[in-house]
Amino acid sequence: MKLTLKIWRQKNAADKGGFVTYVADHVSKDMSFLEMLDVLNDQLTEKGEDPVHFDHDCREGICGMCSLYINGKPHGPLQTTTCQLHMRSFSDGETITIEPWRAKAFPVVKDLVVNRSAFDRIIQAGGYVSVNTGGVPDANEIPIPKIVADLAMDAAQCIGCGACVAACKNASAMLFTSAKVSQLALLPQGQVERKTRAEKMVAQMDSEGFGACTNTGACEAECPKGISITNIARMNREYFSAVVSSDNM
Amino acid sequence: MILDSKIPAGPLAEKWTKHKFTSKLVNPANKRKYDVIVVGTGLAGASAAASLAELGYNVKAFCFQDSPRRAHSIAAQGGINAAKNYQNDGDSIFRLFYDTIKGGDYRAREGNVYRLAEVSVKIIDQCVAQGVPFAREYGGLLANRSFGGAQVSRTFYARGQTGQQLLLGAYSALSRQVANGKVKLFPRTEMMDLVVIDGQAKGIVTRNLITGTVETHAAHAVLLCTGGYGNVFFLSTNAMGSNVTAAWRAHKRGAFFANPCFTQIHPTCIPVSGDHQSKLTLMSESLRNDGRVWVPATQEIAERLRKGQIKANDIKEEDRDYFLERKYPSFGNLVPRDVASRNAKYVCDEGRGVNETGEAVFLDFRDAIKRDTRKIIEQKYGNLFDMYKQITGEDPYEMPMMIYPAVHYTMGGLWVDYNLMTTVPGLYALGEANFSEHGANRLGASALMQGLADGYFVVPYTVGDYLAQLAPKPVDDTHPEFARVKEEVQNRINTLLKINGTKPVDYFHKRLGKIMWNECGMARTEEGLKGAKAEIQALKKEFWSNVKVMGTNEELNQSLEKANRVADFLELGELMVDDALSRNESCGGHFREEYQTPDGEALRDDENYAYVAAWKYLGEGQEEELVKEELVFENVKLTQRSYK
Numbered sequence: 001m002k003l004t005l006k007i008w009r010q011k012n013a014a015d016k017g018g019f020v021t022y023v024a025d026h027v028s029k030d031m032s033f034l035e036m037l038d039v040l041n042d043q044l045t046e047k048g049e050d051p052v053h054f055d056h057d058c059r060e061g062i063c064g065m066c067s068l069y070i071n072g073k074p075h076g077p078l079q080t081t082t083c084q085l086h087m088r089s090f091s092d093g094e095t096i097t098i099e100p101w102r103a104k105a106f107p108v109v110k111d112l113v114v115n116r117s118a119f120d121r122i123i124q125a126g127g128y129v130s131v132n133t134g135g136v137p138d139a140n141e142i143p144i145p146k147i148v149a150d151l152a153m154d155a156a157q158c159i160g161c162g163a164c165v166a167a168c169k170n171a172s173a174m175l176f177t178s179a180k181v182s183q184l185a186l187l188p189q190g191q192v193e194r195k196t197r198a199e200k201m202v203a204q205m206d207s208e209g210f211g212a213c214t215n216t217g218a219c220e221a222e223c224p225k226g227i228s229i230t231n232i233a234r235m236n237r238e239y240f241s242a243v244v245s246s247d248n249m
Numbered sequence: 250m251i252l253d254s255k256i257p258a259g260p261l262a263e264k265w266t267k268h269k270f271t272s273k274l275v276n277p278a279n280k281r282k283y284d285v286i287v288v289g290t291g292l293a294g295a296s297a298a299a300s301l302a303e304l305g306y307n308v309k310a311f312c313f314q315d316s317p318r319r320a321h322s323i324a325a326q327g328g329i330n331a332a333k334n335y336q337n338d339g340d341s342i343f344r345l346f347y348d349t350i351k352g353g354d355y356r357a358r359e360g361n362v363y364r365l366a367e368v369s370v371k372i373i374d375q376c377v378a379q380g381v382p383f384a385r386e387y388g389g390l391l392a393n394r395s396f397g398g399a400q401v402s403r404t405f406y407a408r409g410q411t412g413q414q415l416l417l418g419a420y421s422a423l424s425r426q427v428a429n430g431k432v433k434l435f436p437r438t439e440m441m442d443l444v445v446i447d448g449q450a451k452g453i454v455t456r457n458l459i460t461g462t463v464e465t466h467a468a469h470a471v472l473l474c475t476g477g478y479g480n481v482f483f484l485s486t487n488a489m490g491s492n493v494t495a496a497w498r499a500h501k502r503g504a505f506f507a508n509p510c511f512t513q514i515h516p517t518c519i520p521v522s523g524d525h526q527s528k529l530t531l532m533s534e535s536l537r538n539d540g541r542v543w544v545p546a547t548q549e550i551a552e553r554l555r556k557g558q559i560k561a562n563d564i565k566e567e568d569r570d571y572f573l574e575r576k577y578p579s580f581g582n583l584v585p586r587d588v589a590s591r592n593a594k595y596v597c598d599e600g601r602g603v604n605e606t607g608e609a610v611f612l613d614f615r616d617a618i619k620r621d622t623r624k625i626i627e628q629k630y631g632n633l634f635d636m637y638k639q640i641t642g643e644d645p646y647e648m649p650m651m652i653y654p655a656v657h658y659t660m661g662g663l664w665v666d667y668n669l670m671t672t673v674p675g676l677y678a679l680g681e682a683n684f685s686e687h688g689a690n691r692l693g694a695s696a697l698m699q700g701l702a703d704g705y706f707v708v709p710y711t712v713g714d715y716l717a718q719l720a721p722k723p724v725d726d727t728h729p730e731f732a733r734v735k736e737e738v739q740n741r742i743n744t745l746l747k748i749n750g751t752k753p754v755d756y757f758h759k760r761l762g763k764i765m766w767n768e769c770g771m772a773r774t775e776e777g778l779k780g781a782k783a784e785i786q787a788l789k790k791e792f793w794s795n796v797k798v799m800g801t802n803e804e805l806n807q808s809l810e811k812a813n814r815v816a817d818f819l820e821l822g823e824l825m826v827d828d829a830l831s832r833n834e835s836c837g838g839h840f841r842e843e844y845q846t847p848d849g850e851a852l853r854d855d856e857n858y859a860y861v862a863a864w865k866y867l868g869e870g871q872e873e874e875l876v877k878e879e880l881v882f883e884n885v886k887l888t889q890r891s892y893k
Binding site: 120143149183 | 300315320335376378389413421425526636642705752797800
C-alpha cells in the first residue's frame with residue numbers, strides 16, 4: 001500500500017505547529033497503525049530528520065498511553081485504541097490526517113504527544129476508597145451481587161486514554177470522571193465516601209478546564225472500551241444528591 | 250564472597266512471623282524524617298509507595314510513562330493466585346508454596362516462596378477493600394478459575410483484565426497519598442543511575458523526559474520496582490518502553506544480577522506476521538482452560554493447510570493431534586508454560602506448524618462452544634476473542650486461534666535477600682525486577698501475586714528494619730558523588746547524541762533480539778551460545794560507532810530514550826548468554842539441548858546446579874564474576890517434574 005500522511009508537527013508546547021505531508025510506501029495490511037509510524041520514523045531518522053513523536057506503550061489496547069486523532073476521529077475509524085488499529089482498515093492511495101488530542105486541559109507537549117496529567121489529578125481528588133494496607137476484612141465478608149459487580153467492572157474498564165475528551169466538542173471529561181465515580185458508587189466499599197467523592201472529583205474536573213457535557217454521546221461512540229454514558233447520568237445523580245444533602249463540604 | 254540470603258531459622262511456617270517480630274521498628278513520630286525513593290509504579294512500585302506513605306514515610310515515586318497508571322502490570326490478563334481455598338478443593342498455603350517451588354523447577358528459595366503463599370490471602374482482601382471488581386458468583390462471593398501448573402482453582406480474576414484492575418487499585422491508593430502530600434510523583438522521569446555513598450544507596454540520577462534536565466534525588470532508601478527485561482529480545486509481550494536500565498545501572502554500581510538467563514516463553518501468543526512487527530500480543534493462559542491445543546497429525550496435512558488448500562475446520566478428528574492431551578493426560582492443556590511452549594516448538598520443528606511461516610499451533614474452542622454455548626465462552630473470554638480478531642482479522646468463534654510461544658516474563662533479576670534488599674545496602678528490588686520467587690519458571694497468575702506481596706506486605710516491614718538503623722537526619726544531594734554520577738550520565742547522553750552514524754536504534758535492537766531468540770530462547774546449546782556472545786560483542790561495538798540518534802537532549806527525544814535503553818540491553822544480553830553457558834543443565838525455562846531426558850523433558854542436575862547464579866560486575870570490558878548461593882531444600886523433595 002502507498003499512503004499520504006498529513007501529520008501534525010510541533011516542536012514543543014510553545015511552538016505554533018502545523019501539518020507536514022509524508023509519503024509512506026511499502027505499508028502492509030498486517031501492520032498496526034503504530035508500526036506504520038515506526039517504519040516512517042526509521043526512514044526519517046536515516047534521512048536525518050527528526051522522527052514523529054507519539055505516545056504509546058503496551059500496544060495491546062490496555063495501558064491507555066496511545067492517542068492520535070486520525071482522520072477526525074480519536075483512535076481512528078474503529079472503536080479501538082490506535083495501537084489495535086491495523087492498516088487493513090485503510091485502502092491503498094488514501095490520505096490520512098494525524099493530529100494530537102485537542103483540548104485545553106491536554107496541552108500539546110511535542111508533535112502528537114499531549115499532557116494528560118489532569119486525569120491523574122481528578123483521580124487524586126477522590127477516585128479511591130480510603131483504606132490503608134492491612135486491617136481489612138476477609139474478601140468474602142463483602143458479598144456483592146454479580147450484576148452489581150459486573151456493572152462496576154463495566155465502568156472500571158476505562159483506560160484513561162482521553163479519547164472521550166478528544167471526541168467531545170466541549171472537551172468534557174464527564175465520561176472519564178463518571179466511570180470512576182460510578183464504579184465506586186455501585187460497590188459497597190465506596191459507600192462511605194460516596195458524596196464527598198462525587199463533589200470533589202467534579203470540582204477538580206471543572207478546575208482543570210474541561211468543558212460541560214454536550215449530551216451528544218460522542219464520547220461513548222468513540223470510547224475504545226465501550227464505557228457507557230449511563231455512567232454520566234449516574235454521576236449527575238450522585239453529584240446533585242450529594243450537593244443537596246451534603247454532610248461533607 | 251558468600252551471599253547471605255538472611256532466611257530466618259526455624260520451621261517454614263513460622264519464619265515470616267518470627268522475622269516480622271525481630272525486625273526493628275521506626276517510631277511513628279520519626280517516620281516522617283525518612284525519605285524513600287520508589288522507581289516504577291506498577292503493581293510492586295505503586296503498592297510499595299502507597300503503603301510506605303500510609304506508614305508516614307516521605308515517598309518520591311518515579312515512572313517514565315505519562316501517568317503511574319500506565320505501568321505494564323496493567324496488561325496482565327488472566328488472574329492472581331491466592332491460597333484462599335474458597336472452593337474447598339484442597340488448596341492451602343503449603344500447596345501454593347509447593348506448586349510454586351515445583352513449577353519453578355526447584356530453583357527458588359523455600360523461605361521466600363512460602364512467605365509469598367502466606368501473604369497471598371491478604372492481597373485479595375486488600376484489593377477487594379479498595380474496590381477492585383473481581384468476578385463473582387451469583388451468590389455474591391468471589392469466583393475462581395484454574396490456571397496452568399495447578400490442580401486447584403485458586404485464581405481470582407476480573408474478566409481478562411485482572412492486571413488492569415489490580416493496578417488501578419494500587420494506583421488509587423497511590424493517588425490518595427499524592428493528595429495527602431505523602432507521595433511526590435515524578436511522571437515522564439526516567440532513572441539513569443544509582444548513587445552509592447560509602448557502600449549504601451543514597452539516591453538516584455534521573456532525566457526529565459520532557460525537558461531533558463538531568464536531576465539528582467537523595468533518599469534514605471531506594472526501591473527499584475522497574476519490571477523485567479524481556480525486551481532484550483526486541484519482540485516480546487512487554488510494553489515498548491519496558492527496559493532494564495534502572496536495574497542494569499544498579500548492577501554496575503554493585504548490585505548482583507541473579508539468574509539472568511531464566512526467561513519465560515509464554516505458549517499462547519499471537520504468531521509473528523512480518524518484519525515490521527514491533528511487539529507480540531499475549532492471549533491469556535486462561536484460554537487453555539477451554540481451548541484445546543492441536544496440530545495436524547501429519548506433515549502432509551499441515552503442508553496443505555499452509556498452502557491454503559484446506560482450512561482447519563476441514564481437518565477430521567482422527568487427523569488432529571492434541572499433543573498436550575496426548576503426552577500429559579493428567580494436566581492436558583494446563584501444563585505449565587515452559588512445557589507447553591517447548592512442545593509447540595517440537596511439533597513445529599517437525600513440520601506440523603499451521604500458519605504461513607510454519608510457526609504456529611491451533612488453540613481451538615469448537616468443543617467448548619459446543620459444550621457450553623457461545624454465550625458462556627463470550628462471557629469468559631469475549632475481550633480476548635475481540636482482540637485476537639482485531640489483530641489477525643480472523644474470528645476465533647468460527648476458526649481456531651493460531652498461537653505460538655513468545656517471550657513474556659523474566660524470572661531473573663537483581664539478587665535480593667529475604668528482606669528484598671540487593672547486595673547494595675539500602676537498595677531494594679521488588680516484583681519482576683528481582684529474581685526471588687519463581688525459580689526457573691513462573692506459574693501463571695503468580696506475577697501479580699508477587700508484585701503486590703512485595704509492595705503491600707513485605708517491604709513495609711523490611712524497609713523499616715533498615716531505616717531504623719539509620720539516624721533520622723535529613724538527606725540531601727550535596728555529597729560530591731551526586732555531581733560525579735550526574736556528570737557521567739550527561740557524558741553518556743552526549744556521547745550517544747554525537748555518534749551520528751547511519752542506522753536507527755531499532756536496527757540494532759532487532760538484531761540483538763534475533764540473536765537472543767535464536768540462541769538464548771526456547772532451546773540453547775553450548776555452541777550456539779558461544780557464537781551469540783561473539784555476535785553481541787560485535788553488535789555492541791557497531792552500535793557505539795554507527796547508531797544515529799536524532800535531536801538534542803533538551804527536548805522530548807524518544808530516539809535518545811530508546812538508544813539509552815538499548816545500550817544497556819546489549820550489555821545485559823551478553824550476561825544472559827554467559828549465565829546460560831555456565832548452567833550445564835536444563836531447568837524450567839532454561840533448556841539446554843545437551844541436557845534432556847529420553848522423552849525430551851528438561852534434565853536437571855541438582856547435584857551441581859541447585860544454586861542461584863548471582864553475577865558481580867567487575868568493570869567495563871571484564872568478564873563478570875559468578876557468585877553462587879546454594880539452595881537448601883528442607884521441606885520439599887526434589888523430583889523430576891512430571892505433569893503426565
